[in-house]
């Protein structure tokens with residue numbers, strides 16, 4: 281191998297190593313993105329497979345015809361929660377921010393359990409009852425936004 285080829289291949293190897301080192305760091309800076317599962321409400325219930333939590337603890341669910349998402353979370357203890365992502369201040373759609381939910385309109389923040397962490401919102405997020413049935417998670421929708 282000639283000296284020029286050796287230097288060229290060494291530089292390429294260094295670039296690949298650097299890219300492999302820095303890419304995970306860069307991806308940590310990107311905004312949190314989640315896919316949204318569009319569902320029907322049948323007999324006041326939403327049914328989603330428990331397997332949809334195999335790779336994530338948070339699934340956004342959008343009932344057909346609704347403006348708001350529901351944040352369905354698998355907790356550390358194996359239970360599930362379903363929070364309506366409607367800000368309790370002036371009804372803006374909330375977005376997940378990695379450790380809770382944020383309102384871009386006036387800056388309210390809610391923790392993962394729906395408690396207000398920062399106002400102007402003053403009230404806990406609407407929470408729907410959940411239970412599991414075979415391999416499905418059932419969310420009871422007794423009140424629509």
Ligand code: FES
Nearest residue numbers: 367369370383386
């Ligand atoms: S609507 Fe969310 S903080 Fe005002």
